[in-house]
Amino acid sequence: MKNYKEVVDSVFERREQYEALKRRKRQIMFRTLTPICCVCLIAFTGVGLLKSGIFTHEIPASPSESISSGTDSKNPQSDNTSSDNGKNSSQPESGNNEYDNVSGSQASSFDIGGVVYYNGRYYAQKDPARKECVVVRDKKIGTGNDFDGTYNYECLKNLYEEHGFEYSSEYYIESEIYTVKDNPDLLCVVLSNGGFVILEAE
Amino acid sequence: MNNGAVSYRRFLEGDDDGFVEIIKDYKDGLMLYLNNYVQNIHIAEDLMEDTFVRIVVKKPHFSGKSSFKTWLYAIGRNIAVDYVRKNAKISEIPAEEASNILRDETDVENEYLRDEHKITVHKTLKKLNSDYSNVLYLIYFENFSIAETAEIIKKSYKQTENLLYRAKQSLKSQLEKEDFVYEEL
Structure with missing residues (x-):
């Protein structure tokens, strides 16, 4: 049988062993958990950043967005039909003499239409209230920059600046202007973003 | 025999001598008490040691609602009951070991009970x-x-x-x- 000193020694020795074991367990746990926590942290950060949209390419806001959000001004260059609208219509695909489907009801959402000065006449965006109509493009007469009007970069920039806004080239949408078959009073503007606008002589 | 609660408080404050006193004062009584559960003074001795180890390692809170001895014996009893539960099978003890056990038990009885x-x-x-x-x-x-x-x-x-x-x-x-x-x- 152990005397009390032996019991004391044994008890304290077992305490040391227990504490050493506990320390070792803690070290192992720490060594295991640290990389796991790092991986989790990186994963969560990655997911967070991905969701925040930091990796997605931001398309610069179009002038219409920047202006309409701040003032009542509208983008005169904006088309009154979306690119999808044209493509999804039952008309033949875009081509030189294709049919362009213009929805008047959609155009009504724009207050200021596009304007082009051509052949001594002003061609302005069609009355948005007009019903849907079908036009057939004829000849290309030039790009937006070849004529005075809202499809000309310099003119558009001046217009913006007159209203107190800055205009950058990245907002500018290239365009091509066509005559309309059998109707000299109309012009068709095809925008590089896929949209198109019908202009009518004043 | 001093008050075990005072010694235990000293131990909790970092003085290991406090626990040495507790072991010195209570080890034989606790061992004999635990022997009632296991009917083997050597196992009872191990359980007594386990009881002290548990207290030293876990440092359980002694509320003072009962006497320190009551509290200590209750911990010892729990350990003995756990042991009996885990070792419910009856094991055979060689005759030589049995006589050793009996002799050691008598020694403890003589020393403790007098x-x-x-x-x-x-x-x-x-x-x-x-x-x-x-x-x-x-x-x-x-x-x-x-x-x-x-x-x-x-x-x-x-x-x-x-x-x-x-x-x-x-x-x-x-x-x-x-x-x-x-x-x-």
Whole structure:
């Protein structure tokens, strides 16, 4: 049988062993958990950043967005039909003499239409209230920059600046202007973003 | 024997000598008490050591609602009950080891109980049911009150009182069989 000193020694020795074991367990746990926590942290950060949209390419806001959000001004260059609208219509695909489907009801959402000065006449965006109509493009007469009007970069920039806004080239949408078959009073503007606008002589 | 609570407080404050005093004061009584559960003084010694190790390692809170000894014996009892549960199978002990156990047990009895009468009664306790021997040991050898005994053996006061009554009757009849009269009963 152990005397009390032996019991004391044994008890304290077992305490040391227990504490050493506990320390070792803690070290192992720490060594295991640290990389796991790092991986989790990186994963969560990655997911967070991905969701925040930091990796997605931001398309610069179009002038219409920047202006309409701040003032009542509208983008005169904006088309009154979306690119999808044209493509999804039952008309033949875009081509030189294709049919362009213009929805008047959609155009009504724009207050200021596009304007082009051509052949001594002003061609302005069609009355948005007009019903849907079908036009057939004829000849290309030039790009937006070849004529005075809202499809000309310099003119558009001046217009913006007159209203107190800055205009950058990245907002500018290239365009091509066509005559309309059998109707000299109309012009068709095809925008590089896929949209198109019908202009009518004043 | 000083107050174990004071020694334990000293130990909790970082003085290991406090715990040395506790071991010195309580080890034999606790061992004999735990022997009632396991009927093997060597195992009882291990369990006694386990009890002290558990206290040293876990440093459980002693609220002071009972005496320190009651609290210590209750911890020891839990450990012994766990041991008995885990080692329910009856194991055979070689005759040589059995005689060692008996000799060591007698040594502890002689050292701890000292009184010849008490030693005889303690030997007789082994022939009783373990519940009877536990309650009798705590009350007549460790001088616990019925309430303290109830707290250690985790029974109600009334149950302990009844158990004690039956244990006394059983011990009396056992002692009578051995032509021994113990006045304290």
